[in-house]
Amino acid sequence: MLRHPSCYEASEMSSAIKEIPAQLPKSFERSDEPWHHYFSIDIIWYVLGYTLFHPFVSWIVVLCLRAQHTPYGAPEMRIATAWAITMTAIGIFGIVSDRIAFGAPREVDLAEEVIVVTGGVEGLGGLLAETYGMRSANIAVLDIKEVDEDESEAKGVVYYKCDVSDAKQVEAAAAKIAEELGAPTILINNAGIVHPKSILDTTAEDVERTFRVNTLSHFHTIRTFLPYMLKEGRGTIVTVSSVLGHLGAANLSAYTASKAALLALHHSLRAELAQNPDAQDIKTILVTPGQMGTKMFAGLQTPNNFLAPIVTPADIGKDIIRLIEKGESGEIALPLYSRYIHFLGVLPVGIQQVVRRLSGLDTAIGQAGLVNKERSEKIIQQPHLTLGHCAPAPPSTTPLTNVHIYSTANKDLHLRASTSYSLPNHMPQPSSALHSIARRENPNVLEVKVLALQSLLIPFRVEDLPGLAAVSENLGTVVSLKTLKTGVHCGGCIF
Incomplete structure (x- = not known):
C-alpha cells in the first residue's frame, strides 16, 4: 500500500519529476478487434x-x-x-x-457463513474473494502466495499462507480460521496449476505437483472442512474442474487427468452426502468451464471464437455466487458447448475424431508458444513508448534514476502508458515519494492506478531488485518484475 512520505517537502518532490506524459489513456477505449470477434453462439x-x-x-x-x-x-x-x-x-x-x-435449497445468510477459497490471490478465486470481501462477508483465502496486510485489510479478505497440497498445512489453517472467523461453512476449491507439455516432456515432478495441487488438495480440504459443516448442519462445497476433464487434450495430459479425477471426486462426494441424514443441507456445486481468460492460459487463443469463446472469470464467478447464495446444488458449465459435451461420447468414434480435429483442441496448446512470442514482439515494437533500458549494472548502492510505470490491458498485453521519473539519490522510499509526486503534480498518473487496478504500478531502485522476484501478481495481471541476472539492470521489463 502506497503512503505519503513524511520526510520530503512538496517542493523537493516536485523537483524530482523528470518527465510526465501529456495524456494517459482514457478509461474506455474502442477495442482493436472487429465487432464479430465477440459475437458467439x-x-x-x-x-x-x-x-x-x-x-x-x-x-x-x-x-x-x-x-x-x-x-x-x-x-x-x-x-x-x-x-x-x-x-x-x-x-x-x-x-x-x-x-x-x-434436493431443496438451504437458507444462506452471508453474515452467518464463513467462506474459504483456495487459490484466492488471483484469477477466479481472487475475483470471488474480493467480491465477498466487498460485501463484508467472512472470507478466508488459502494460497501459497503471500499478500500484504494492508492489501488484505483494503479488500476485506483474510489471507492465510498455505500450501493446500500439504494436508498438515490445511489442517493448521482450518483450525486458525475456525478460531478467528468461525466454523467454515462454504468451501470453494479453486487452486490449480498447469504444465503445458507433451507426455514425453512432462517430468515425474510435473505430474506429482499437478496432482497434488489440482486433485489431492481437494481431498485435503474436503476431509478437513466437511466435519465443520456437518457440525453446523449446513454448508456448500464448490469444485472447480474443467471441461477438459471430459475430453483430454494433447500437451495437457497431467492437467486434464487431474481435472478428470475431480469429476469423479465430486460425484462420489454427492453420493456420500446423499446417504448421510445429517448432510441434507450440505450442497455441492461442480464447475466445468471452458477456456478462461486468466493468466494460467495467457496467450492461448481459442480455435473458434464463435463456437468456443473465452470465458471471463466474472462470468463463472457470477454463476457460482448465484448458486451459493440461493443455497442450491448444481453444475455450472460455460460456454455453451461445455454444457452438452457429454453428448460427444454417444457419437461414433470416427465422428468424435472429426469433431476434435475441426475444433483445434489438440493443436491449440502447441501453437500457444508462437502466440505468446508474437504478442511480446508486438509490445516491444511500440515505437512511441520506452520499455526500459538495459546496461551494465551500477554498484548496488546507487539508485536507479529512471523509474518506469507501466499500465497494461489484461488480455491483449497492449502497452498503454509509460511514465519516466528521476528520483533523488537520497530517497529511501521511492514508492511512497513517487506516488505523492504523481498525485501532486499530475492527477492523470493517479488515474492510471484507479482505472487499471490489475496493472503494475511499482517504482524501484537497483538495491530493491534482489527482493523483487514477483512484484505484482494481481487478478488477471500480465506484468511482473522478475529478479535480473547479475550484471544487468532494467528500468522496467515486460515478461
Missing part, C-alpha cells in the same frame, strides 16, 4: 433464452394472437399454443429434475 443462446425459448414470452404471443381475434383453430394459433405449452413443460421439467437431483 452463447450470445445467441442467451437472447433466445429470454425471448423465443421463454415460457412467458411464448404465452404473450398467444395472447397477442387472441387480441387480434385469431380463431383457435387457425394454424398460427395452434403453432403458437403448442410452442408455449412445450416451453412451459420444459421449464417445469427442469425445475422438477433439479429438485430430484439436488
Whole structure:
C-alpha cells in the first residue's frame, strides 16, 4: 500500500519529476478487434433464452394472437399454443429434475457463513474473494502466495499462507480460521496449476505437483472442512474442474487427468452426502468451464471464437455466487458447448475424431508458444513508448534514476502508458515519494492506478531488485518484475 512520505517537502518532490506524459489513456477505449470477434453462439443462446425459448414470452404471443381475434383453430394459433405449452413443460421439467437431483435449497445468510477459497490471490478465486470481501462477508483465502496486510485489510479478505497440497498445512489453517472467523461453512476449491507439455516432456515432478495441487488438495480440504459443516448442519462445497476433464487434450495430459479425477471426486462426494441424514443441507456445486481468460492460459487463443469463446472469470464467478447464495446444488458449465459435451461420447468414434480435429483442441496448446512470442514482439515494437533500458549494472548502492510505470490491458498485453521519473539519490522510499509526486503534480498518473487496478504500478531502485522476484501478481495481471541476472539492470521489463 502506497503512503505519503513524511520526510520530503512538496517542493523537493516536485523537483524530482523528470518527465510526465501529456495524456494517459482514457478509461474506455474502442477495442482493436472487429465487432464479430465477440459475437458467439452463447450470445445467441442467451437472447433466445429470454425471448423465443421463454415460457412467458411464448404465452404473450398467444395472447397477442387472441387480441387480434385469431380463431383457435387457425394454424398460427395452434403453432403458437403448442410452442408455449412445450416451453412451459420444459421449464417445469427442469425445475422438477433439479429438485430430484439436488434436493431443496438451504437458507444462506452471508453474515452467518464463513467462506474459504483456495487459490484466492488471483484469477477466479481472487475475483470471488474480493467480491465477498466487498460485501463484508467472512472470507478466508488459502494460497501459497503471500499478500500484504494492508492489501488484505483494503479488500476485506483474510489471507492465510498455505500450501493446500500439504494436508498438515490445511489442517493448521482450518483450525486458525475456525478460531478467528468461525466454523467454515462454504468451501470453494479453486487452486490449480498447469504444465503445458507433451507426455514425453512432462517430468515425474510435473505430474506429482499437478496432482497434488489440482486433485489431492481437494481431498485435503474436503476431509478437513466437511466435519465443520456437518457440525453446523449446513454448508456448500464448490469444485472447480474443467471441461477438459471430459475430453483430454494433447500437451495437457497431467492437467486434464487431474481435472478428470475431480469429476469423479465430486460425484462420489454427492453420493456420500446423499446417504448421510445429517448432510441434507450440505450442497455441492461442480464447475466445468471452458477456456478462461486468466493468466494460467495467457496467450492461448481459442480455435473458434464463435463456437468456443473465452470465458471471463466474472462470468463463472457470477454463476457460482448465484448458486451459493440461493443455497442450491448444481453444475455450472460455460460456454455453451461445455454444457452438452457429454453428448460427444454417444457419437461414433470416427465422428468424435472429426469433431476434435475441426475444433483445434489438440493443436491449440502447441501453437500457444508462437502466440505468446508474437504478442511480446508486438509490445516491444511500440515505437512511441520506452520499455526500459538495459546496461551494465551500477554498484548496488546507487539508485536507479529512471523509474518506469507501466499500465497494461489484461488480455491483449497492449502497452498503454509509460511514465519516466528521476528520483533523488537520497530517497529511501521511492514508492511512497513517487506516488505523492504523481498525485501532486499530475492527477492523470493517479488515474492510471484507479482505472487499471490489475496493472503494475511499482517504482524501484537497483538495491530493491534482489527482493523483487514477483512484484505484482494481481487478478488477471500480465506484468511482473522478475529478479535480473547479475550484471544487468532494467528500468522496467515486460515478461
